[in-house]
Amino acid sequence: MFVQIHTVILRYLQMELKSPFTTSFGTMKTRPALLVEVVDEDGVCGWGEGVAFSAPWYTEETIETTWHMLETFLIPLLFQAPVYHPDELRDRFSIVRRNYMAKAALEGAVWDAFAKRHGVSLSSALGGEKKEVKVGVSIGIQPITNILKRIEQALAEGYQRIKIKIKPEWDVNVVREIRHHFPDVPLMVDANSAYSLRDIDRLQALDDYELLMIEQPLAVDDIVDHAKLQAKLKTPICLDESICSYEDAKRAIELKSCRVINIKIGRVGGLTEAKRIHDLCQQHHIPVWCGGMLEGGVGRAHSIALATLPHFSLPGDTAASANYWERDFIDPEVTVDNGRIFVRQQIGIGYTVNLTEVERRTVRSKIYKKSRG
Numbered sequence: 001m002f003v004q005i006h007t008v009i010l011r012y013l014q015m016e017l018k019s020p021f022t023t024s025f026g027t028m029k030t031r032p033a034l035l036v037e038v039v040d041e042d043g044v045c046g047w048g049e050g051v052a053f054s055a056p057w058y059t060e061e062t063i064e065t066t067w068h069m070l071e072t073f074l075i076p077l078l079f080q081a082p083v084y085h086p087d088e089l090r091d092r093f094s095i096v097r098r099n100y101m102a103k104a105a106l107e108g109a110v111w112d113a114f115a116k117r118h119g120v121s122l123s124s125a126l127g128g129e130k131k132e133v134k135v136g137v138s139i140g141i142q143p144i145t146n147i148l149k150r151i152e153q154a155l156a157e158g159y160q161r162i163k164i165k166i167k168p169e170w171d172v173n174v175v176r177e178i179r180h181h182f183p184d185v186p187l188m189v190d191a192n193s194a195y196s197l198r199d200i201d202r203l204q205a206l207d208d209y210e211l212l213m214i215e216q217p218l219a220v221d222d223i224v225d226h227a228k229l230q231a232k233l234k235t236p237i238c239l240d241e242s243i244c245s246y247e248d249a250k251r252a253i254e255l256k257s258c259r260v261i262n263i264k265i266g267r268v269g270g271l272t273e274a275k276r277i278h279d280l281c282q283q284h285h286i287p288v289w290c291g292g293m294l295e296g297g298v299g300r301a302h303s304i305a306l307a308t309l310p311h312f313s314l315p316g317d318t319a320a321s322a323n324y325w326e327r328d329f330i331d332p333e334v335t336v337d338n339g340r341i342f343v344r345q346q347i348g349i350g351y352t353v354n355l356t357e358v359e360r361r362t363v364r365s366k367i368y369k370k371s372r373g
């Protein structure tokens with residue numbers, strides 16, 4: 001059985017976050033989303049979501065570069081030949097350098113269509129086993145009283161760990177204050193690359209607070225300095241932005257640049273590559289967890305399916321839809337029960353895309369058709 005895609009629809013959505021999200025780079029109030037719908041010869045649909053932001057602060061991609069790469073290169077490559085297994089797309093797309101979020105958006109849609117054609121859930125198609133996944137929340141930079149309130153609320157909702165964003169001058173003091181109120185809460189920090197080795201004293205000071213890990217303290221392209229830093233820290237370093245491929249993960253593990261890896265489907269170019277990194281980390285006993293990109297429901301569904309693979313042992317950043325949106329564009333919305341998401345067993349991503357909710361937010365859309373013959 002194969003999937004021959006003959007139509008791809010791209011939709012650019014503008015989504016309103018419930019509350020602004022601030023990282024070491026700045027504040028986001030709205031979040032664009034790129035929805036990819038693929039349709040095969042028998043009318044089976046698959047859905048994917050591009051996770052790039054409007055500005056290239058997290059990686060070099062933006063929603064506009066994603067659209068361009070899809071339209072000009074990736075969709076034509078998909079139309080070229082049938083797909084017997086979505087794993088083939090990694091090779092087919094490799095003639096386009098990087099642009100991982102663009103590749104992941106289209107590959108994810110094909111994975112969904114593939115699972116639907118085979119009558120299985122995306123989780124099963126990937127080889128996932130878990131029936132529920134553990135999740136935590138990521139709390140942006142904001143006045144400390146708000147952070148404390150958000151933590152209390154998240155714990156009441158059952159979230160299994162708390163992550164806060166840090167940057168120079170907004171780190172040790174904040175962590176000390178949180179530890180004063182919540183001495184035992186599973187806590188971690190994410191710097192989104194805001195530090196350099198010159199800040200080693202500040203980073204070492206964090207060693208006193210029983211943090212689960214420090215996520216991406218140094219430059220995105222510097223696994224050498226991360227190795228130097230990890231050698232001087234008790235707290236595990238978790239790499240996020242630095243790991244964009246299996247090869248990146250291999251090098252970081254070999255150099256001992258980190259002890260934990262955050263896997264995001266968009267950052268690594270798709271589910272196939274995410275699974276390869278998962279398998280590599282399993283062999284090397286490097287714990288992994290599924291990161292988040294403030295996704296809409298389709299991206300969230302893909303992350304949940306990925307996190308059902310056996311080596312995802314730590315709670316991920318895939319919080320409930322209600323953590324981000326007044327109304328997500330899937331049915332049902334993603335809910336969290338005692339810090340767990342129950343994995344839906346329906347075919348494909350397991351959630352239905354609500355076209356009314358999608359169209360309400362669509363700024364622009366375009367249909368691409370495979371040419372005949």
Ligand SMILES: O=C(O)CCC(=O)c1ccccc1C(=O)O
Pocket residue numbers: 058137138190192240291292293294295317318319
């Ligand atoms: O709740 C989420 O989706 C994850 C929030 C988060 O930490 C994040 C959000 C946007 C971009 C990067 C990151 C990150 O993990 O670094």
Ligand SMILES: [Mg+2]
Pocket residue numbers: 190192215216240241291
């Ligand atoms: Mg991160």
